[in-house]
Structures are given as C-alpha cells and as structure tokens.
Amino acid sequence: MSLNEASKKAVLVTGGAGYIGSHAVKVLCDSGFTVTVVDNLSAGHLAAVDVRARFEEMDLGDLAGLCDVMERGRFDAVMHFAGSIEVGLSMKEPDLFFRNNVVCGQNLLEAMRRAGCGNIVFSSTAAVYGSPKQVPIPETARLFPTNYYGVTKMLFEELLKSYEVFYGINYIALRYFNAAGADSSGNLGEAHDPETHLIPLVLRAAAGGFAADSPAKTAPLKIFGTDYDTPDGTCIRDYIHVTDLVKAHVLALDYLLRNGKSDVFNLANGKGFSVREVISAAEKVTGKKIPYKDAARREGDPPVLIADCSKAKKVLGWEPVHSSLEEIIASAHKWHSSQNR
Numbered sequence: 001m002s003l004n005e006a007s008k009k010a011v012l013v014t015g016g017a018g019y020i021g022s023h024a025v026k027v028l029c030d031s032g033f034t035v036t037v038v039d040n041l042s043a044g045h046l047a048a049v050d051v052r053a054r055f056e057e058m059d060l061g062d063l064a065g066l067c068d069v070m071e072r073g074r075f076d077a078v079m080h081f082a083g084s085i086e087v088g089l090s091m092k093e094p095d096l097f098f099r100n101n102v103v104c105g106q107n108l109l110e111a112m113r114r115a116g117c118g119n120i121v122f123s124s125t126a127a128v129y130g131s132p133k134q135v136p137i138p139e140t141a142r143l144f145p146t147n148y149y150g151v152t153k154m155l156f157e158e159l160l161k162s163y164e165v166f167y168g169i170n171y172i173a174l175r176y177f178n179a180a181g182a183d184s185s186g187n188l189g190e191a192h193d194p195e196t197h198l199i200p201l202v203l204r205a206a207a208g209g210f211a212a213d214s215p216a217k218t219a220p221l222k223i224f225g226t227d228y229d230t231p232d233g234t235c236i237r238d239y240i241h242v243t244d245l246v247k248a249h250v251l252a253l254d255y256l257l258r259n260g261k262s263d264v265f266n267l268a269n270g271k272g273f274s275v276r277e278v279i280s281a282a283e284k285v286t287g288k289k290i291p292y293k294d295a296a297r298r299e300g301d302p303p304v305l306i307a308d309c310s311k312a313k314k315v316l317g318w319e320p321v322h323s324s325l326e327e328i329i330a331s332a333h334k335w336h337s338s339q340n341r
Ligand code: UDP
Pocket: 087, 178, 196, 197, 198, 199, 201, 221, 222, 223, 224, 225, 235, 236, 237, 275, 298, 301
C-alpha cells in the first residue's frame, strides 16, 4: 500500500495506550493511517499515545459507547490489542480474563458489525498452543492452552471465525510469542503495573544491583521453575522485538485491506532462549550482575515455546530485523534507564 492509499484509511486501535498498542499506533501514524485509539487506561498510559492519533477513553464493556465511536469513525479496520495479558493472573482470576478478552471482544465485533466495519487485526498469542509436541510450532498445531489467558485468546479466535462466516468480518489473528524491547525513538517502552514479564523484571533487578538498600537485594528476580525438561531446566521462550512485531501488524492490515482474506500467523524470531540465557544476556548488555533466586514453577507455564514463523515471512513478506536477544534487551535497557533518571 502506498503512503497515499494508507492516508485515506481510518483505523480504530483498541488498547492503543498499552505497550504493543502504543508502538503500533506510532507506526500506523508514520505510515499515513488516520488513527483513533480507544483505551480505558486501566493498564495503558495516555502519554504513550501518539499525538497524531485521536483518543477516546472507553472500556470495551460499553457497547453503546463503542457503537457510537464506530459509527462516527467510519473505520476501514480495527486493530484489537486491549485485553488482560498476565499468564499467572489468569490462573487466579479467570473471570477477569473471560470478561476482558472474550465478552468485551464480542462487544467490539458487535459494534463493527452494526457499523459495517469488515476488517480486524487481532493480537493473539502463542499461549493458544499450550505445550505442543512439535517444535518449532506451526500455525496448524492443535490449540490446547495450559492457562486461561490462552483459553480466552483461543475463544476470541473462535468468535472471529464465527463473525466471518455469519457477518463477513475478515480477520487476521497474529499469534505473538514473547514481545519485548522498545522503540528506537526512546519515547515508548514496556511499563506494566504490576510488571510480570521477564525482560523488564530482569532489567529492574539489574538496576537494583547489589546496593545494600536495593529492593532487588530483598526481593530478587525469581526464576519460575528450574526443573523443566530443557537443557538448563528453565523455560524457553521465543523473544521478538516490538518494532518487528508492529511492522508485521501494518503488513497484515495491508494484506487484509487488499485481499479481504482471513488468516492466522505466528510472529516470532524462531529461536528459543531459556530464562537463564536471558539473565546472562542482560548481564552482558547492562554490565551488571543480576541477583536472582530459583523459585517454584508458575502455574500454567509451558516449558518451551518456539515458533515456526515461515508463513508470515512467505505470505506477508515480513522479516524480523531487530530481534537478536542482545538488541531486544539493549533497547529495553535504554528505555528503562531513561525512565529511572
Ligand atoms: N519468568 C520468570 N520470572 C519472572 C517472570 C517470568 O522466571 O519473574 C519466566 C516465565 O515463567 C516464563 C518466561 O520467564 O517462562 C517468560 O515469561 P513472561 O511472563 O515474560 O512471558 P510469557 O511467556 O508468560 O508470555
């Protein structure tokens, strides 16, 4: 799609104040799309929303409000990032995940149907696969989530299929593996509260160092599970730079708007790193010794998640270019350091 064509297209981004959503909004604006963000700011940050985008503070539980936004915006497409994301929390509060990821998701589809918006790019997850035997995991693998986060994302994928069949809404579901890193502008990064993701927690522990009064000294990073059937006993994940990830969203949107064909793609780097490997890579990048302690497994965690991402490369023409573990950690470190000044 040329810049000229893109500038005629209007996109609604849900969760556009969040980590990945805010990066996507920036790239969409850079590419010439007209962007509106809806976000309830429960986890996102208003300051992270690109100034070129229009912002509506709204919870996706508000169907009437959503219908109003959809009617007014006459959107060509929706990018849906809003939702609950923490695997551990999903095992304690599945009701929250069903509400935010399934019920609110259906509201969005309803609002799209009523307003005649026929395209959606959805932020899905590798957690839909559970612990498949086949690694790297292709999109055709059986979906068998081991946590409620994955269950709710899988259910929304099912809703997408039904809304396509019954109401002609085309979709692309992007199953991300582990997104991390920060935009090179230095203005955007990963800031969850509470933070549960490995790379930001590792960097936080690095920043705490070994100072006597460091919180990291009293509450070091925990490695969740050291007895998995992996070479060093810790979980293996496939980390992808957020910049590569959002580039794939724009390509997926372009594909959807051009071809109107629904599909599902894995987005990842295709290489796995254990928790211990992430910690030692972060020690190299930061030059700091990172305090940690071995801890029990986190409920719901699959041991190994590595993607086969050849389909996205072939069909969307996508290629991750920033996703070496060092570059991911270095970009996150740069952003986290700027926040701590
Ligand atoms: N992890 C860990 N300690 C932490 C946070 C995460 O050992 O404080 C592990 C987690 O068990 C998983 C990996 O790091 O194996 C990545 O977890 P994260 O929450 O970042 O992403 P997820 O894979 O759950 O989407």
